[in-house]
Amino acid sequence: MDLVDLMHTLYPYAKSLHIMAVISWMAGLFYLPRLFVYHVEQAENVEGVSPIFLVMERKLLKLIMGPASVVTWLAGLFLVLTPGIVDWGALWPWMKGASVIGMTWFHHWLMARHKGFEKGANRLTGRQYRLMNEVPTLLMVIIVVSVIFKF
Template sequence: MAGMLGNAYLWVKAAHLIFVIFWMAGLFMLPRYLVYHQEALAGAGGDAALWVEREHKIRTIILTPAMIVVWVLGLLLAANAGLFSGGAGLGWLHLKLLLVVILTGYHGWAVGYARKLKAGKPTLTGRRLRMINEVPAVLVTFIVILAIVQPF
Protein backbone atom coordinates (compact mmCIF):
# COMPACT_ATOMS: atom_id res chain seq x y z
CA MET A 1 0.00 0.00 0.00
CA ALA A 2 2.71 2.43 -1.02
CA GLY A 3 0.33 4.96 -2.66
CA MET A 4 1.48 8.56 -2.70
CA LEU A 5 4.08 7.92 0.03
CA GLY A 6 5.97 5.47 -2.15
CA ASN A 7 8.95 3.89 -0.43
CA ALA A 8 8.46 6.18 2.59
CA TYR A 9 5.16 4.46 3.51
CA LEU A 10 6.64 1.95 5.97
CA TRP A 11 8.82 4.63 7.57
CA VAL A 12 5.83 6.94 8.02
CA LYS A 13 3.78 4.06 9.42
CA ALA A 14 6.59 3.11 11.85
CA ALA A 15 6.99 6.72 13.00
CA HIS A 16 3.22 7.01 13.44
CA LEU A 17 3.17 3.93 15.65
CA ILE A 18 6.17 5.13 17.70
CA PHE A 19 4.47 8.46 18.41
CA VAL A 20 1.17 6.72 19.19
CA ILE A 21 3.07 4.81 21.89
CA PHE A 22 4.52 8.07 23.25
CA TRP A 23 1.09 9.74 23.22
CA MET A 24 -0.56 6.79 24.92
CA ALA A 25 2.18 6.68 27.57
CA GLY A 26 1.41 10.31 28.32
CA LEU A 27 -2.34 9.69 28.32
CA PHE A 28 -1.85 6.86 30.81
CA MET A 29 0.47 8.94 33.01
CA LEU A 30 -1.24 12.34 33.12
CA PRO A 31 -4.56 11.10 34.53
CA ARG A 32 -2.65 9.15 37.20
CA TYR A 33 -0.79 12.36 38.02
CA LEU A 34 -4.16 14.09 38.33
CA VAL A 35 -5.27 11.54 40.92
CA TYR A 36 -2.09 12.11 42.96
CA HIS A 37 -2.41 15.87 42.55
CA GLN A 38 -6.00 15.81 43.76
CA GLU A 39 -5.00 13.68 46.74
CA ALA A 40 -2.20 16.15 47.52
CA LEU A 41 -4.74 18.99 47.56
CA ALA A 42 -6.74 17.13 50.21
CA GLY A 43 -3.62 16.48 52.32
CA ALA A 44 -1.69 18.89 54.47
CA GLY A 45 1.59 18.45 52.54
CA GLY A 46 2.93 20.85 49.96
CA ASP A 47 3.07 18.25 47.20
CA ALA A 48 0.39 19.91 45.04
CA ALA A 49 2.91 22.37 43.57
CA LEU A 50 5.18 19.48 42.60
CA TRP A 51 2.30 17.81 40.75
CA VAL A 52 1.60 21.02 38.82
CA GLU A 53 5.22 21.02 37.65
CA ARG A 54 5.14 17.31 36.76
CA GLU A 55 1.88 17.69 34.84
CA HIS A 56 3.29 20.65 32.92
CA LYS A 57 6.44 18.72 31.97
CA ILE A 58 4.62 15.60 30.78
CA ARG A 59 2.23 17.77 28.78
CA THR A 60 4.86 19.91 27.09
CA ILE A 61 7.63 17.34 26.64
CA ILE A 62 5.69 14.18 25.73
CA LEU A 63 1.92 14.40 25.52
CA THR A 64 1.08 17.32 23.25
CA PRO A 65 4.08 17.04 20.88
CA ALA A 66 3.39 13.31 20.42
CA MET A 67 -0.30 13.97 19.73
CA ILE A 68 0.56 16.53 17.05
CA VAL A 69 2.98 14.15 15.32
CA VAL A 70 0.40 11.32 15.54
CA TRP A 71 -2.18 13.50 13.82
CA VAL A 72 0.16 14.70 11.07
CA LEU A 73 1.48 11.24 10.26
CA GLY A 74 -1.95 9.65 10.67
CA LEU A 75 -3.50 12.05 8.19
CA LEU A 76 -0.67 11.31 5.75
CA LEU A 77 -1.39 7.60 6.11
CA ALA A 78 -5.13 8.21 5.72
CA ALA A 79 -4.52 10.22 2.56
CA ASN A 80 -2.25 7.44 1.31
CA ALA A 81 -5.09 4.95 1.90
CA GLY A 82 -7.43 7.10 -0.20
CA LEU A 83 -9.52 8.68 2.55
CA PHE A 84 -9.61 12.09 0.89
CA SER A 85 -10.05 10.77 -2.64
CA GLY A 86 -13.10 8.63 -1.93
CA GLY A 87 -11.35 5.28 -1.54
CA ALA A 88 -13.71 2.35 -1.01
CA GLY A 89 -13.76 0.02 1.97
CA LEU A 90 -12.57 2.58 4.50
CA GLY A 91 -15.42 2.43 7.00
CA TRP A 92 -12.98 1.12 9.59
CA LEU A 93 -10.80 4.18 9.03
CA HIS A 94 -13.72 6.58 9.48
CA LEU A 95 -14.56 4.96 12.82
CA LYS A 96 -10.90 4.88 13.84
CA LEU A 97 -10.58 8.60 13.12
CA LEU A 98 -13.72 9.30 15.14
CA LEU A 99 -12.26 7.41 18.10
CA VAL A 100 -8.97 9.33 17.72
CA VAL A 101 -10.95 12.59 17.76
CA ILE A 102 -12.60 11.43 21.00
CA LEU A 103 -9.17 10.49 22.40
CA THR A 104 -7.92 13.95 21.45
CA GLY A 105 -10.90 15.42 23.30
CA TYR A 106 -9.98 13.33 26.33
CA HIS A 107 -6.45 14.73 26.07
CA GLY A 108 -7.93 18.24 26.13
CA TRP A 109 -10.15 17.37 29.09
CA ALA A 110 -7.16 16.04 31.08
CA VAL A 111 -5.20 19.22 30.38
CA GLY A 112 -8.21 21.29 31.45
CA TYR A 113 -8.67 19.28 34.63
CA ALA A 114 -4.97 19.80 35.44
CA ARG A 115 -5.64 23.54 35.23
CA LYS A 116 -8.58 23.17 37.64
CA LEU A 117 -6.36 21.32 40.08
CA LYS A 118 -3.66 23.97 39.71
CA ALA A 119 -6.29 26.51 40.75
CA GLY A 120 -7.21 24.28 43.71
CA LYS A 121 -10.72 23.59 42.37
CA PRO A 122 -11.22 19.84 41.84
CA THR A 123 -14.69 18.92 40.56
CA LEU A 124 -14.51 15.11 40.59
CA THR A 125 -14.30 12.56 43.35
CA GLY A 126 -11.15 10.47 43.51
CA ARG A 127 -13.16 7.39 42.55
CA ARG A 128 -14.68 9.05 39.49
CA LEU A 129 -11.29 10.39 38.44
CA ARG A 130 -9.82 6.88 38.68
CA MET A 131 -12.66 5.51 36.52
CA ILE A 132 -12.11 8.21 33.90
CA ASN A 133 -8.46 7.12 33.77
CA GLU A 134 -9.59 3.99 31.93
CA VAL A 135 -10.97 5.88 28.93
CA PRO A 136 -7.70 5.87 26.92
CA ALA A 137 -7.23 2.11 27.42
CA VAL A 138 -10.73 1.35 26.14
CA LEU A 139 -10.43 3.71 23.17
CA VAL A 140 -6.97 2.54 22.12
CA THR A 141 -8.17 -1.08 22.29
CA PHE A 142 -10.84 -0.36 19.69
CA ILE A 143 -8.50 1.82 17.63
CA VAL A 144 -5.91 -0.95 17.39
CA ILE A 145 -8.54 -3.55 16.49
CA LEU A 146 -9.86 -1.28 13.73
CA ALA A 147 -6.37 -0.57 12.38
CA ILE A 148 -5.24 -4.19 12.36
CA VAL A 149 -8.42 -6.13 11.55
CA GLN A 150 -10.08 -3.50 9.33
CA PRO A 151 -13.46 -5.22 9.83
CA PHE A 152 -15.45 -3.07 7.38
Protein backbone atom coordinates in the same frame (compact mmCIF):
# COMPACT_ATOMS: atom_id res chain seq x y z
CA MET B 1 9.49 10.31 -9.12
CA ASP B 2 5.98 11.69 -8.79
CA LEU B 3 4.18 12.56 -5.54
CA VAL B 4 2.36 9.22 -5.25
CA ASP B 5 5.61 7.28 -5.66
CA LEU B 6 7.26 9.52 -3.07
CA MET B 7 4.41 8.95 -0.62
CA HIS B 8 4.65 5.18 -1.11
CA THR B 9 8.42 5.34 -0.56
CA LEU B 10 8.00 7.37 2.63
CA TYR B 11 5.07 5.29 3.89
CA PRO B 12 7.05 2.83 6.08
CA TYR B 13 8.96 5.72 7.66
CA ALA B 14 5.76 7.62 8.36
CA LYS B 15 4.15 4.47 9.77
CA SER B 16 7.12 3.87 12.08
CA LEU B 17 7.03 7.48 13.25
CA HIS B 18 3.27 7.23 13.76
CA ILE B 19 3.57 4.11 15.93
CA MET B 20 6.33 5.64 18.08
CA ALA B 21 4.33 8.85 18.55
CA VAL B 22 1.17 6.91 19.43
CA ILE B 23 3.07 4.94 22.09
CA SER B 24 4.38 8.17 23.64
CA TRP B 25 0.99 9.88 23.49
CA MET B 26 -0.79 6.87 24.98
CA ALA B 27 1.72 6.65 27.82
CA GLY B 28 0.80 10.21 28.76
CA LEU B 29 -2.93 9.62 28.35
CA PHE B 30 -2.67 6.66 30.73
CA TYR B 31 -0.36 8.34 33.24
CA LEU B 32 -1.79 11.85 33.59
CA PRO B 33 -5.14 10.76 35.08
CA ARG B 34 -3.17 8.67 37.60
CA LEU B 35 -1.16 11.77 38.50
CA PHE B 36 -4.47 13.57 39.02
CA VAL B 37 -5.62 10.76 41.34
CA TYR B 38 -2.47 11.11 43.43
CA HIS B 39 -2.66 14.91 43.26
CA VAL B 40 -6.21 14.93 44.64
CA GLU B 41 -5.55 12.32 47.30
CA GLN B 42 -2.14 13.50 48.48
CA ALA B 43 -2.86 17.24 48.39
CA GLU B 44 -5.38 16.63 51.18
CA ASN B 45 -2.81 14.86 53.36
CA VAL B 46 0.61 16.30 52.54
CA GLU B 47 1.28 20.01 52.80
CA GLY B 48 3.20 21.56 49.90
CA VAL B 49 2.80 18.59 47.56
CA SER B 50 0.41 20.26 45.11
CA PRO B 51 3.09 22.41 43.37
CA ILE B 52 5.19 19.27 42.80
CA PHE B 53 2.27 17.55 41.07
CA LEU B 54 1.56 20.67 39.02
CA VAL B 55 5.11 20.65 37.64
CA MET B 56 4.97 16.93 36.80
CA GLU B 57 1.57 17.30 35.12
CA ARG B 58 2.62 20.39 33.15
CA LYS B 59 5.83 18.78 31.90
CA LEU B 60 4.00 15.60 30.89
CA LEU B 61 1.43 17.66 28.98
CA LYS B 62 3.83 20.11 27.32
CA LEU B 63 6.97 18.04 26.74
CA ILE B 64 5.57 14.59 25.96
CA MET B 65 1.85 14.49 25.28
CA GLY B 66 1.56 17.68 23.23
CA PRO B 67 4.39 16.93 20.78
CA ALA B 68 3.46 13.23 20.59
CA SER B 69 -0.16 14.06 19.74
CA VAL B 70 0.91 16.45 16.98
CA VAL B 71 3.31 13.91 15.46
CA THR B 72 0.65 11.20 15.77
CA TRP B 73 -1.84 13.34 13.87
CA LEU B 74 0.60 14.52 11.19
CA ALA B 75 2.03 11.07 10.49
CA GLY B 76 -1.46 9.54 10.65
CA LEU B 77 -2.80 12.04 8.13
CA PHE B 78 0.12 11.27 5.83
CA LEU B 79 -0.73 7.56 6.11
CA VAL B 80 -4.42 7.95 5.32
CA LEU B 81 -3.73 10.36 2.47
CA THR B 82 -1.32 7.95 0.79
CA PRO B 83 -3.24 6.72 -2.27
CA GLY B 84 -4.33 3.10 -2.25
CA ILE B 85 -3.74 2.45 1.43
CA VAL B 86 -7.17 2.95 3.03
CA ASP B 87 -10.40 1.41 1.79
CA TRP B 88 -12.80 4.24 2.63
CA GLY B 89 -15.74 1.97 1.85
CA ALA B 90 -14.90 -0.15 4.89
CA LEU B 91 -16.06 0.58 8.43
CA TRP B 92 -12.65 0.40 10.15
CA PRO B 93 -11.12 3.73 9.04
CA TRP B 94 -14.21 5.56 10.24
CA MET B 95 -14.18 3.75 13.61
CA LYS B 96 -10.49 4.47 14.00
CA GLY B 97 -10.97 8.11 13.01
CA ALA B 98 -13.83 8.61 15.45
CA SER B 99 -11.77 6.97 18.22
CA VAL B 100 -8.75 9.17 17.47
CA ILE B 101 -10.99 12.22 17.67
CA GLY B 102 -12.25 10.85 21.00
CA MET B 103 -8.65 10.41 22.16
CA THR B 104 -7.92 14.00 21.17
CA TRP B 105 -11.02 15.18 23.06
CA PHE B 106 -9.78 13.26 26.12
CA HIS B 107 -6.35 14.93 25.81
CA HIS B 108 -8.04 18.36 25.79
CA TRP B 109 -10.26 17.34 28.70
CA LEU B 110 -7.10 16.47 30.65
CA MET B 111 -5.59 19.85 29.78
CA ALA B 112 -8.71 21.56 31.13
CA ARG B 113 -8.53 19.51 34.35
CA HIS B 114 -4.87 20.53 34.75
CA LYS B 115 -5.85 24.19 34.40
CA GLY B 116 -8.42 23.58 37.13
CA PHE B 117 -5.69 22.24 39.40
CA GLU B 118 -3.53 25.30 38.62
CA LYS B 119 -6.40 27.60 39.62
CA GLY B 120 -7.17 25.56 42.73
CA ALA B 121 -10.58 24.77 41.25
CA ASN B 122 -10.46 20.98 40.84
CA ARG B 123 -13.88 19.52 41.50
CA LEU B 124 -13.29 15.83 40.75
CA THR B 125 -12.36 13.06 43.16
CA GLY B 126 -9.64 10.46 42.86
CA ARG B 127 -12.34 7.88 42.11
CA GLN B 128 -13.69 9.98 39.24
CA TYR B 129 -10.19 10.31 37.75
CA ARG B 130 -9.73 6.54 38.11
CA LEU B 131 -12.92 5.99 36.12
CA MET B 132 -11.87 8.49 33.44
CA ASN B 133 -8.56 6.65 33.19
CA GLU B 134 -10.50 3.86 31.42
CA VAL B 135 -11.45 6.11 28.49
CA PRO B 136 -8.14 5.85 26.61
CA THR B 137 -8.10 2.08 27.19
CA LEU B 138 -11.51 1.66 25.57
CA LEU B 139 -10.54 3.91 22.64
CA MET B 140 -7.24 2.07 22.19
CA VAL B 141 -9.07 -1.28 22.00
CA ILE B 142 -11.39 0.08 19.30
CA ILE B 143 -8.47 1.53 17.33
CA VAL B 144 -6.28 -1.58 17.48
CA VAL B 145 -9.11 -4.01 16.69
CA SER B 146 -10.28 -1.80 13.82
CA VAL B 147 -6.81 -1.57 12.27
CA ILE B 148 -5.92 -5.24 12.73
CA PHE B 149 -9.19 -6.80 11.57
CA LYS B 150 -10.10 -4.09 9.00
CA PHE B 151 -13.82 -4.87 8.98
